[in-house]
Amino acid sequence: MQIIGAGPGDPELITLRGQRLLSEADVVFYAGSLVPEGLLCHCRPQVEAIDTRALTLETLLPEMIGRVQAGQRVVRLQDGDPALYGALHELLLGLGEAGIPFEIVPGVSAFQLAAARLQVELTIPELVQTIILTRASGRTQVPAPEALASLAAHRASLCLYLSARHVEQAQADLLMHYPADTPIAVCYRLGWPDEHIWLGSLTEMASLTRQARLERTVLYLISPALQGSQSVRSRLYSPEHAHLFRPKARG
Structure with a gap:
């Protein structure tokens, strides 16, 4: 079986x-x-x-296992990358x-x-x-040590998934550490035909979301x-930066 x-x-x-x-698959399970x-x-x-959007794991898993045991080539097609927010562990x-x-x-x-x-x-x-x-x-x-307000203290490039319904609280948590004018992008259904991206500042994150009725x-x-x-600029391609593949010039 492939995931x-x-x-x-x-x-x-x-x-x-x-x-x-x-x-090559005989059966593909995907969340439509x-x-x-x-x-x-x-x-x-x-x-x-097989569209699994309405199924529970208790229904989905036996279906997958049964088809594999019957000798079929089974694929579970996961959105994005399987390692991120895909209920892969269970x-x-x-x-x-x-x-x-x-x-x-x-x-x-x-x-x-x-x-x-x-x-x-982003780096x-x-x-x-x-x-x-x-x-x-x-x-x-979210585990307490990973609270958004704590992560915001790093002022890193932060990618926020699955949070549109809690955007007001998320914005408030981020504003505890990020400057108010920090640029943000609100990205809707990336890669789909109706993809849309709104740009603004952190203070506009919630209003952009609500105006577009995103959930x-x-x-x-x-x-x-x-x-x-x-x-x-990066030092990697700087003439002053020597490394294994570009030794420092002599003289």
């Missing part, structure tokens, strides 16, 4: 390996609310595609208990596509060198790297 990262939604933003395995049907273009016409436990071998194929995460769309590097020398991926606390509680499939980028042109 494949589908990427954020664009059928072309999937690895070659993921695409090949999809083309998060993975567009366009990704199934990589599958054979006779593939059995699935792997269930597969392990059933003795089902599996392979995980990584995928492109929404924060990576967001940076590409915005044409920015600019002397400005910001850390990226934090997190979410606001809601129905799924789900939203990623927030909060970062000084979004300020635009920066005069600093």
